[in-house]
Structures are given as C-alpha cells and as structure tokens.
Amino acid sequence: xxxxxxxxxxxxxxxxxxxxxxxxxxxxxxxxxxxxxxxxxxxxxxxxxxxxxxxxxxxxxxxxxxxxxxxxxxxxxxxxxxxxxxxxxxxxxxxxxxxxxxxxxxxxxxxxxxxxxxxxxxxxxxxxxxxxxxxxxxxxxxxxxxxxxxxxxxxxxxxxxxxxxxxxxxxxxxxxxxxxxxxxxxxxxx
Ligand SMILES: Cc1cc2nc3c(=O)[nH]c(=O)nc-3n(C[C@H](O)[C@H](O)[C@H](O)COP(=O)(O)O)c2cc1C
Numbered sequence: 001x002x003x004x005x006x007x008x009x010x011x012x013x014x015x016x017x018x019x020x021x022x023x024x025x026x027x028x029x030x031x032x033x034x035x036x037x038x039x040x041x042x043x044x045x046x047x048x049x050x051x052x053x054x055x056x057x058x059x060x061x062x063x064x065x066x067x068x069x070x071x072x073x074x075x076x077x078x079x080x081x082x083x084x085x086x087x088x089x090x091x092x093x094x095x096x097x098x099x100x101x102x103x104x105x106x107x108x109x110x111x112x113x114x115x116x117x118x119x120x121x122x123x124x125x126x127x128x129x130x131x132x133x134x135x136x137x138x139x140x141x142x143x144x145x146x147x148x149x150x151x152x153x154x155x156x157x158x159x160x161x162x163x164x165x166x167x168x169x170x171x172x173x174x175x176x177x178x179x180x181x182x183x184x185x186x187x188x189x190x
Pocket of ligand 1: 120
C-alpha cells in the first residue's frame with residue numbers, strides 16, 4: 001500500500017555501515033528517478049553513484065546532518081551511509097532542474113524503502129569541495145546527495161506539540177521523533 005511505503009520512508013541518518021549496497025541496486029533506484037516527472041520533459045538530471053568505502057569517505061565530510069540536533073555532529077564511523085546517489089543538473093541540458101530533483105529523490109527513496117533500505121535527502125552540502133573531491137565536471141551542478149543504507153535507528157512520526165514546534169528531536173533511548181502537522185490543519189476551507 002502506497003501510504004504504508006510513504007509512512008515508512010523516513011529520513012534516516014544512522015546506518016549499519018557494514019551492510020553494503022551494490023551498484024546494481026543503485027542503478028535500479030536511479031531508474032525510478034529516470035521514470036519520474038520532469039518539467040517540460042527536459043530531463044536534465046544526471047546521477048553520480050558511490051558505494052565503495054573509499055569513495056564514500058570522500059562524500060561524507062561534505063555533508064551536514066540534522067541541523068536541529070545541535071549537539072550531534074552526524075553519524076560516527078560504523079554508522080555512516082554505505083552508499084550515496086548524487087543528484088546532478090546537467091547544465092548543458094537546462095540551467096536549472098526546477099523541482100525535478102525533489103520528485104526524483106522521493107521516487108528513489110521510496111524505492112529504497114521498498115527494498116528494506118533507508119536514507120536521507122541531504123541538501124546541506126559543501127558543493128565545491130565535493131565536486132572537486134570526486135572530479136565531477138563543471139557542467140554538472142550538485143543538487144542533492146541521497147545518503148543510503150540499512151537503517152540503525154527508529155524514527156517515529158508524532159503530532160505537533162501545542163507550542164507548534166516543528167523541530168525533530170531525539171529521546172534518551174535514541175529514538176528520532178518527527179512532529180508532523182495534522183491533516184485538518186493542512187486543508188484550507190472557506
Ligand atoms: C530538500 C531537503 C533537504 C534536506 N536536507 C537535509 C540535510 O542537509 N541534512 C539532513 O540531515 N536532513 C536533511 N533533510 C531531511 C529533513 O530534515 C527531513 O525530511 C525532515 O526532518 C522530516 O523528516 P522525515 O523525512 O522523516 O519526514 C532534507 C530534506 C529535504 C526534503
């Protein structure tokens with residue numbers, strides 16, 4: 001059921017780093033992005049794949065994790081993603097990808113969830129250093145990094161507190177809590 005898949009598709013930031021994800025799995029996930037909607041069907045998105053420890057080690061330091069968890073610098077060695085999909089815009093096709101990368105990212109992460117994996121869209125990226133570290137040509141703009149792995153944390157959705165605070169938080173047991181607005185608060189009536 002699609003709702004169940006969307007519900008389970010949470011942002012995970014801690015993983016069993018020793019559980020590998022192979023290149024063929026990443027190709028299958030990129031195929032879901034390929035099949036997704038694209039403004040004017042321009043299809044400017046390209047992808048760069050990483051699933052070996054040496055390349056992963058170049059990607060990781062260029063990412064920022066969970067800005068609201070101010071005392072948590074990100075996953076420790078052993079709990080880091082075992083693969084990454086970089087979502088790029090090929091500027092020789094279009095100067096901007098519009099919202100294509102968001103749509104593709106969701107398709108890819110739903111596919112990962114269906115495979116029993118999990119991940120996180122990372123938009124807070126040191127783009128210049130990452131592009132240089134990986135030797136990605138200038139014509140490609142790095143839009144998102146999709147971090148992927150076998151989740152090693154529990155993530156729970158909960159109602160927004162009365163204060164209206166939308167910040168996610170982590171409890172003493174390490175469970176990550178994500179407040180979501182109520183459905184009735186999203187639907188505007190006259
Ligand atoms: C466009 C976009 C950019 C994001 N960038 C980051 C990021 O740089 N680092 C991070 O840890 N999480 C990032 N996230 C994950 C959000 O924090 C997460 O979606 C939000 O807390 C809600 O949790 P949920 O995905 O489990 O519903 C990003 C999500 C989106 C949609």
